Amino acid sequence: MAKKIKVKGDAGHGASDPGAIGPTGKKEKDFNLTMALKLEELFKNHPSIDFSLTRRTDVFLELKQRVKIANSQPADLFISIHANAASSSANGTETFYNRTTSAPLAGVIQRHMQAATGFKDRGARYGNFAVIRDTKMDAVLLEVGFISNPEEEKKLFQDDFQNRVALAIAQGICEYLGVPFDIQTPTLPGQEPVKATPYPEMSVTVHTAAGSTYTGYNVKDTTWVPSRPIGELIGGRIGYTKGKVTINGEAVETMNINGVGYVTARDLTKLLGARIFWDKATPSKVEIYPKN
Ligand SMILES: [Zn+2]
Structure with a gap:
């Protein structure tokens, strides 16, 4: 059997590090973990992708631990999931890469993710974050939306929004890797079955x-x-x-x-x-x- 492609998902923050906190008190760490677990669920039983996470519970990992987990496997792709924060009016979806070799992955995921969020397209751009700088494989950091923006905070914690965006990220990963988003992929609760990709x-x-x-x-x-x-x-x-x-x-x-x-x-x-x-x-x- 062909070797599976290893994709490492990373839910940013955790435990005593809540990440950003939204206007209603929602915590970024919870959003990140929920999305990471949804991605894990989508890739369960995928015939050619072995998807795993740096953390599956509300624990804290140092940035260097996250990097070490990815580099020691080694993973083929690294996807770190976050929500953004700035002023209450800041809005939109963006994807960061550090090394230019990771830019194409950032572009593909940004295109899928932004379409699914419907938020402003802030693009795929350079960012100097340790988890995408010090990992050795193609690595991106996703900022799905702004938790500091009341409208985006609300959507970020809606289950149907999360399912749609998780699916889009998964499709982006598959498109980048050139593997079909396989029909065996299980669907998330409340979601229409995913149709096989091969568009004749x-x-x-x-x-x-x-x-x-x-x-x-x-x-x-x-x-x-x-x-x-x-x-x-x-x-x-x-x-x-x-x-x-x-x-x-x-x-x-x-x-x-x-x-x-x-x-x-x-x-x-x-x-x-x-x-x-x-x-x-x-x-x-x-x-x-x-x-x-
Ligand atoms: Zn964050």
Whole structure:
């Protein structure tokens, strides 16, 4: 059996170190641990990922102990979970990396996590934190939201919010590692079963003077196509805001895959008048023509 990829999750703070404290008295250490345990649950029985935690209970670990645990295994990835604090108006989701080799991991997780929180996108950025600086593997520190912000504090402690964000982080990890977010992955209580990732690939041909062929995906009978090249080829104005692609200024359903925003063929028809043809004989092929 192939060796599993070791991912080490790290719930920041613990025990006598509560981390940041929210306006209603909620403690960052509790949020961090809850999220870490949800991630552990999501990866339980994953065929190719061995996910474990630096702490599973409300205990305190020195930063250097956390680093030592990760380096001595050694883990392949290190994910430290935190909530942010600043003024009560500060808001948003951000992901820190220290070494530039960890930046791609930070980018992928930030994209998934931010979309799930719906908070402001503060981006993936450099940060000088011991747990991501002194660990030897690709390492990131997630600041899911601001516990010091009353609205974000409230959401950070809602179970459905936590489930959605944990799932997004797990999907980010899988995307980065290039492993499917496997159907065997158990679901969290109250959550819809997770569908297997393999989005059957389709060939998407755009018929314009500059037309060419792209890769799209078919997920549950919906055709997803890369928004920018195709939208622009057929005369649309493509933008991006708050994790969603915009077509002529209107935000549409978006799926992010490997850093590319995909939109549904349906929305290209609705907003740009695209004419779309699926070849019944070759369901993996779709032809797109601009509006007459
Ligand atoms: Zn923290």
